[in-house]
Amino acid sequence: MHSLYALYTMSQPAPSAPTLRALLSRGDLALRLASASHGALEQPIRWVHSSDLADPTPFLAEEMVLLTTGTQFSGDDAAQYEEYVRRLAHRGVVALGFGTEVARTGIPEALSAACEAHGVPLFEVPYRTPFIAVARAVAEAIAAGAYARRTWALSAQRAVALAALRRDGLGSAISELSRQLGAWVGLFDSAAAPVRASAPLETALAERVQQECETMLARGASAAAVIRVGGRSFTLQTLGPGGTLRGALVIGAEALDEEARSVVTAVVAMTGFALEQNEALARARGTLRAGVVRALLTGDTALAGEIGDAAWGGLPADPVVVAVTDEAPDALAAFLELRAGREQGSFFFGSDPEGGIALVHTADAPLALDELAERFDVAVGVSEPGPLASFAASLDEARIARDRGEGVTRFADVASAGVLSTLSPEAANVARTVLSPIVRHDDVHGTAILDTLRIWLLHDARYDDAARALGVHRHTVRTRIRLAERLLERDLQSFAARAEIWVALLAAR
Template sequence: MVTTAETNLRALLNRRDLGLSLVHSESEIPAGALDRPLRWVHSSDLADPTPFLSEDLALLTTGTQFDQAVNIDTYVGRLADRGILGLGFGTEVHRAGIPEALVTACAAHGIPLFEVPYRTPFIAVARAHSEAIAAQAYARRSWALDTQRALALAALRPHGLDATVSELGKRLGVWVGLFDTAGALSLSRPRDAIDPDVREALDDRVAEILTRGLETGQSLRIDAHAFMLFTIGRGGHLRGVMALAVDSLDPEARSVVTSVIAMAGLALEQSGQLARRRRRLHTQLLRSLLTDDPALARRVLGGLPPTPMVVAVAADVPSGPLSDWWERHRAEHGTPVFLADSEDGVTMCVSAADEELLDQVAARFGGRIGVSDQETYTSFNRAHAQAVTALRQQASPGIARYADTVGSSILTALATDEARLVAESRLAPIREHDKRNSTELERSLQTWLEHDAKTEFAAAVLGVHRHTLRSRIAQAGAMLEIDLSTFPARAELWTLLHTARD
């Protein structure tokens, strides 16, 4: 931070024109007692001045109150409880020297005691402190103006946002980090100045703020490290978070940070508009790729991820933060990727060699992702259809690969919402009968078909006589109006049982 005129007790004691002298050695008073910010200097000879004092000030006295049988230890104890930072005793005004009891009491209560010589009026001490406060305020205003000019010039450089963040960190003398909409640290100055464990906790807090989507300015402490966090952008449309490794900011520093946040918001909003236009262009190129002709996309983009490639379609994932994540990964690792918005979700195309990155996407964004088999661009449409099919089979967050979906069952692939509705309607008569009469027609049919329609084996599993099972099958067939002695009817019943919801 900028160096300014100090407003503490040490600064007053160092003023040669005042002639103040510390009674105790510095080792006899609490560490840092002379360096705490001093709010004001006040004088009083009241026996108990504390009702009229605020904390963080120095009190001056001539000691006339001690002639009134005032208990000195009690007097000093009240000052300590009130938060007085120092006690100045004016000698040779009312009495010679400083009472020994006062020296002892101040040492016991940890209050620095200093002598104010006869030649120095109390008003001179108060005026000196007032001038130091004014000098500090002027220095801070000058620093703020100079810093604002430096930040404005930094914003005009190439990579202006990066330069502005770097300049802010240098001017404040603290670590500054800028997180993008995906909650990833995109800029930091100085780099790698934060312990990895602290960074992980900070990342989690930033991600929580961005997930809530609310504007905020808050302080955060991680172990012994203090941070201040500021959101960039308006509530519901946050563009990122700025973090500073500092526990507080004075008004001048806060105004500087506020201006940087405004500049960052404008820069990121402009970048976001360009990104949205780029995504719209990619959506048009996706339509071209779905014709299995990659020529137009290659001409416009200059290239596509190398083959063999896989196509992935993500649902429940915001395209903006996802695009930011891929852009950062491409800048850092050179990973080629194609992204586009579509009716089914965000379409991603990556080389098969980079397919494992899709697992990172699923873990970071928590959405559902369907992934195709490895294909070439002349089969892009098929790969996209495979990804959509896999996505529809994935009910919870995570990745579903088409190869796994195909390997499970054709019935699983055919189990659409419409098919389930039809199956439930067809099975309704026997389900209602079972519910009304506490029978087990549906379970009996299921077990019978699982045992290749062999009545004797199925009856043994169900624990009933084979004639009882034959009677149930005949009753169910009549209720469903199908002849279960034929293979097509049995196949239809098997499909109904596996498609309907339990």
Template sequence: MQTLLNRRELALDVLVPGDPDRLEAPVRWAHSSDLPDPTPFLGAGQVLLTTGTQFDGASDAFATEYVARLVAAGVVGLGFGTEVIRAGTPEPLVAACGAHGLPLFEVPYRTPFIAIARLVADLVAEDTYARQAWALAAQRAISLAALRPDGLSAILAELSQQLGAWVGLIDAGGALDREFPPGGLGASVAGSGASGSVPFSRDAPPEPAPDAAPGAAADPLDAVLAAARDLLRRGRRASRSVDAGEPVTLQTLGSGGSLRGVLAIGDSPELDDAGREVVTAVLALAGLALEQHRDLDRARGHLRSGLVRSILAGDLDLAAQVAAEMWGPLPAAPVRVAVVEAAAEHADRLAERLELRADARGGRLFFGRIADGFTVLVEDADATDLAADLAAEFDAAIGLSDPVGYDRIAPAHEQALRAHERAVEAGPGTIVRFEEVSRQGVLAFLARTDARAVALATLDPLVAHDAANGTALVPTVRTWLACGGQFDRAAQELGVHRHTVRARIALAERLLGRDLSGFHAKADLWAALLAVD
């Protein structure tokens, strides 16, 4: 607006400077009208030109209402043409513009309205051309950045520089993968004075950001990561604007059902139509780079799996040498073997999370995908935290071996497999350590395989008798066996007389057709009870 007022050839006389925001606002068009209410034909960012016929005989209140309607419609300036209908600008109109902060200027008789409209059109065209030229230059710079060794980082760094804003890449697991400038979001928020950005996406409509919870975290990055994780959980292409102290725009990367991450962009005045074209180009390049990384990650995953199989087969030296060249040293003994299995739709994200954790831990974790799950070698000190994190985030069923040296890796893998079977039976998100299984003994393990049907048939006479007669033969037999076949201890546990226990055991022997005085019979009956439990 100020540029228009400063043009000497128009000889405009400023009567009311108006609010600084309106003076700095871009003028989108100049429209002339003498209607009492021209707002149905106006848009935001326009300048209205009038000769003032609507003010003939009008009251002061009309001028106030007239200006209020213009301000509500987003008009950024009002030009009054003098010496056409009347000489000078009505004082009520000057007062109303002053009260509402609307810039008001007089247009002399020698300056036709068409000259103002033509100048505005030229300025808009110049600005549009300049923005298009900027967009082309920015896209060219970003394309050249993509050719650098770490193309993805170079692309994002160039985008940050072109927009003058913080740019972050959030990986498929919801963690901040990289940002430019480093730590720039917090610094940007502290000095933010920009008006805000506009969500962008050609393929997915922006979604409203969830309301901020009272007492939100002080770190603005937390709000960005929380919103990004919500988009990733939904699994479809979308964009969102989130308030992190400054507006931050989020856009998913990848195709629906196979999202590769989220691009986050801080507040920038460059995010107009031209800026959004630049961002769209970055989305395409970043998505391509991530897909290429995915293919590379898949090849690396096959190599990891082959090395884990070599370790389990006892060929440790070769596996350790290859692993050291690719990722660093293997975890230091003692290690635990973990067998981790999650739902199929989480498998790729689980692999990415293990890869990120392995990179962050610097050799304290190694893994490979075997069959439908992952076999993980992890240092004993990290095993509990790793299992808890994976179970919570991916609802993974996890079996953990005892801590062992590398000479016992194969037996430890068997332990992890047995513990994993128990975890699968218990349901998603369950962690079972092998020591929990071994504490129950060999009979407990044997009883849980295919013995349940046999056990039910074995115990059926006792169960049927209890159901028909209201007796307690099954709990009595269980307690008696748990007490080592001692009648006095069992009686104390059950709170009955020892002769009652003797009578019940004798009845159980008759119903089962077995003599329970021998060890073999006791062990067989105990295994049956474990199987049905």
């Protein structure tokens, strides 16, 4: 087996074209290297062409070897050789082969000097070696390379398929793909969370790759892209149909030939199917988790505990903190599932019957809720620590806190703000309706009944104090309050009526 074919018999992916070094090493061709710059011999050869035209570049392509007998040159004028080689270098010719003993004895020195000046490798083709033999050798090597690559692709696909039959089929397939490609391979789910990887990446690099996956998956369309991260190239391929993406496969390589892509395509189909199965399992787990939440709400902690022990290694131990989100995007559920897998026994989550996701964790192992709220753009309410048996009361606290604002809100902060801070937006609408007769009267007649009423209540319904605060006579205050009573159709001499109007004034604001 000659060296051009041997180039393609490696177990790892090989170049798709022979190199100049491999061509020159063919003993049967007897080619002799005259000059070459450093690294030039490793350049791939796409084809061989022969021409004695003074300017053959219109008929050439990049990565070609040009063969010539030199009949186009007249004399030893260095300028003609310089211009000739300059055009070849500009066109991307890989090397120049000079056929000796046809028109010239040996290679002209001026041609050698021009090739060295422009970095174009120059080699001698002896008289006994026809140009067609050189072209045939390259064609045979290209065909051998294509056959070797197809053989490698079939072998790699078989190896990946066999790996998928092992105990951890998905992880084994990812590792085998990495070995076959000689590159790092990682699998991410629909939430851009890492599922499997052939080897760990540096933290900063892993975070950047994950961010790129998240950006691509957020678009919701099937796509492939090549990214540069930390000086390395990564190829990203989404998994699943557009609109229902299941994840992304990432390969630490930039250029993959057709055969390598065929192996990756087989893995993409397999991992897509595996992730689809994972989605079905995730839905089943979600239903089971929701059942545990309902059991906890009804106080049946024994049943919830039995299920938790069997399915997730137990539920969090007392004291626990309950949190609840305002919605349940699929990406959040996938993220929490991975988190729960890492923190079995100290963290649990399930769907809240009133919407969102309820999260339970031990008080001494808090979750990074601020990061969670920012990443998934959800509001989160957090209860006070308490026993798991009081889950229903803790969930109510978390719901109240969640409904108070954006981001993360703790029930302790809501409670410290007082009872009135828990009034809902609906209460404000009712309050404005109750006060609307006074508001309309003030607008039509230019009076200050509402402001007088507020100052009077603020001063515990004392007319003299309210008058001094308003800068009017106490009889004026009394007259305005009587008018307010008529407009509101309420007797403000009773504490209950005054308390109701005071709450309305606060809620309306």
